[in-house]
Amino acid sequence: MQWGRAMRLAILGTGAMARYYAKLFASLNPVMVGRQGGSYVLSQDRDRSIVTPEFLHWTVAHSSLFDLVIVAVKWPAMPLVQSFFKDAGSDLLVISLMNGMGQEEALIPPLSPEQLMVGVTTDAVTLDHDDESGLPAARVTAVGHCLMPLIPHPLVPFWQQQLKDLGLWGSWKFLSAEAVRRERWVKLIQNSIINPLTALANVTNGEITRIPLWTLSRSLLEEARKVSHAIGMALPSDLDFRVSQLCQMTASNKSSMLQDIERRRMTEIDAINGYIIRTARTVSLQAPTHEALTQLIHAMETHFDAS
Numbered sequence: 649m650q651w652g653r654a655m656r657l658a659i660l661g662t663g664a665m666a667r668y669y670a671k672l673f674a675s676l677n678p679v680m681v682g683r684q685g686g687s688y689v690l691s692q693d694r695d696r697s698i699v700t701p702e703f704l705h706w707t708v709a710h711s712s713l714f715d716l717v718i719v720a721v722k723w724p725a726m727p728l729v730q731s732f733f734k735d736a737g738s739d740l741l742v743i744s745l746m747n748g749m750g751q752e753e754a755l756i757p758p759l760s761p762e763q764l765m766v767g768v769t770t771d772a773v774t775l776d777h778d779d780e781s782g783l784p785a786a787r788v789t790a791v792g793h794c795l796m797p798l799i800p801h802p803l804v805p806f807w808q809q810q811l812k813d814l815g816l817w818g819s820w821k822f823l824s825a826e827a828v829r830r831e832r833w834v835k836l837i838q839n840s841i842i843n844p845l846t847a848l849a850n851v852t853n854g855e856i857t858r859i860p861l862w863t864l865s866r867s868l869l870e871e872a873r874k875v876s877h878a879i880g881m882a883l884p885s886d887l888d889f890r891v892s893q894l895c896q897m898t899a900s901n902k903s904s905m906l907q908d909i910e911r912r913r914m915t916e917i918d919a920i921n922g923y924i925i926r927t928a929r930t931v932s933l934q935a936p937t938h939e940a941l942t943q944l945i946h947a948m949e950t951h952f953d954a955s
Contacts, residue, residue, distance in 0.1 A: 748919025854899025
């Protein structure tokens, strides 16, 4: 594919992950779309950068302004994302790196399957206390991989070339749709265990494995494994070890769900544990432990601000 002009890139969201991708792709002059823009500080190891990307509010941003869109919002913002794409043209390429599952159901239509790449990332970024300069801050806690499904969209080769030019080809990997779907299920199950348990216990990822509440992880994993098996999704046999290992690798991290609870914001529980519950029902199974945790998290959200 020949591309005769600069690609117009939008990043939906202004949270921690969106800030990271705005910095990562700064040379492409991305536009952040959200509720509030401005400068922020991004820290990674010993590096500290002040980033001031171009910004558009949801009320004035439109998908027709862009060629490629990276979706990096949390699930409570999905109605805004759906409105953004309501009149999307068929040339648009969309990459979703959201937590949880259900993006296809939420975004097709108005998008077509041929223009939506739903991937999975192991990058980890957390919102930090405001910088000493008074600017909002985020901190990169882990640089991992982004796994993307190959789809027959004409912009994909151009995006791949951009990644090579930026030195990111090794960290952005393009696999078969089935391979990415499997990795998404692995991450979904990891999140369905770590996120709600740490949020309920108000502890870091490393601390959760040392308290009695962690015994629920066995039931959560077994219920999710039965659901995945029923839909033909083969999971790694050592997934229980992987979950515990992830807790230790990210021992000092607060899960995104715990951060939401601390900030009195609506969580992504319905796109994580809720997705497992809904999928279980489609194959005549139950997931009672996932249902119990979902109800408990919803009880904590009762008086939160949904905006």
